[in-house]
Amino acid sequence: MSEREAxxxxxxxxxAARSASSAPAGRAVVMDGAALARKVRHxxxxxxxxxAARTGRRPGLxxxxxxxxxxxxxxxxxxxxxxxxxxIESFGHDLPAATAESQLxxxxxxxxxxxxxxxxxxxxxxxxxxxxxxxMDAIDPRKDVDGFHPVNFGLLAQKxxxxxxxxxxxxxxLAQEYGIALRGVKATVVGDSTIVGRPMAMELLLAxxxxxxxxxxxxxxRADVERAExxxxxxxxxxxxxxxxxxxGAAVFDVGxxxxxxxxxxxxxxxxxxxxxxxxxxxxxxxxxxxxxAMLLSNTIDAACARAGTS
Ligand code: GUN
Numbered sequence: 001m002s003e004r005e006a007x008x009x010x011x012x013x014x015x016a017a018r019s020a021s022s023a024p025a026g027r028a029v030v031m032d033g034a035a036l037a038r039k040v041r042h043x044x045x046x047x048x049x050x051x052a053a054r055t056g057r058r059p060g061l062x063x064x065x066x067x068x069x070x071x072x073x074x075x076x077x078x079x080x081x082x083x084x085x086x087x088i089e090s091f092g093h094d095l096p097a098a099t100a101e102s103q104l105x106x107x108x109x110x111x112x113x114x115x116x117x118x119x120x121x122x123x124x125x126x127x128x129x130x131x132x133x134x135x136m137d138a139i140d141p142r143k144d145v146d147g148f149h150p151v152n153f154g155l156l157a158q159k160x161x162x163x164x165x166x167x168x169x170x171x172x173x174l175a176q177e178y179g180i181a182l183r184g185v186k187a188t189v190v191g192d193s194t195i196v197g198r199p200m201a202m203e204l205l206l207a208x209x210x211x212x213x214x215x216x217x218x219x220x221x222r223a224d225v226e227r228a229e230x231x232x233x234x235x236x237x238x239x240x241x242x243x244x245x246x247x248x249g250a251a252v253f254d255v256g257x258x259x260x261x262x263x264x265x266x267x268x269x270x271x272x273x274x275x276x277x278x279x280x281x282x283x284x285x286x287x288x289x290x291x292x293x294a295m296l297l298s299n300t301i302d303a304a305c306a307r308a309g310t311s
Contacts, residue, residue, distance in 0.1 A: 017181035020229040020249035020250050020251070021229075023248075023249030023278075029280045031280055031287060033286055033288055033291045034290045036294070040297070045087050049087055051310065054308075055310065058088060059087075059118045060116045060118050061089070061091070061297075061300045063091070063093070064121065065095070066126055082294075082297055091114075104135060108139055118145075118300055118307055119296075119299065136150075137149065142307060146166065147165035147166065147199065152165075153165075157202050161206065165196070167200070167291070169295045169299075173295065175251065180279075182230060185230050186212070186229050187229065188213075188214060188224045188228035189214065190233040190234065191215065193234060198213070212224050228250055229247060230250065231253065233268040234256060235268050236257055237256060238260060238268065242273070246277040250279060252278045252280065252281040253282050265285050267284030
């Protein structure tokens, strides 16, 4: 894909795209990430079947978990189940929390060599003592379906994306689905993590938004949120973004996940009050969570086709 095509691919179709000033009237449209994720997974399943027919093998994804972090175990089980449903072979590797870095690096080297494995995902966070940077750096960039390797992050930053981080890619896909304009709009990203915030800023730049990134040292978060026509929050702190800060008509993507005292899953944004002002908003759960897994499968089939030299 040429640089120009890459930029165009990331942009919603111009005639249909709408921004805060032309958002739907009344309460926000609640973006159905679960429904779009189903659609993406069906597309992946069809591509996986075609890949198997052409190559004689199913695409393969290795999902590695170290330790028994409860939330990670839930995410990993979703990822493995989604693989099976899409016709992608899942190779599970569950290692004890006491695994030495050299052992994990040896497993990654083996997976890099394994012809059946098209994608490698090491679930984060890793137990203390294991360097996520050294582990991510060791994954073959062509199998880096998380898009976290410096090569893939660098390619995205240079406007020639290859394997794109799943959650930010899911935000872009949802925006396209709902005809939300990104080109030229003021976008604010809250959170500067390497998993979501930073690649999200790169995706929005690729789509030609004007991007502000807020982080721990940001002085006036409210002001940066209030000017946002597109807001992506990825912090994991319930109630961080007050509903009355939302710009009328804005598109709000809530990537934050935390658990309330009653065990309920919460996003960063005060949903009910925000929905009275926003043009579009994602729910938690049912927004970016399912989209992240769908884009992981999409990256896996992309990686498989690129490795096999098929379309
Ligand atoms: N932990 C939380 N989100 C993710 C993700 O998207 N990929 C990996 N590997 N670990 C995570």
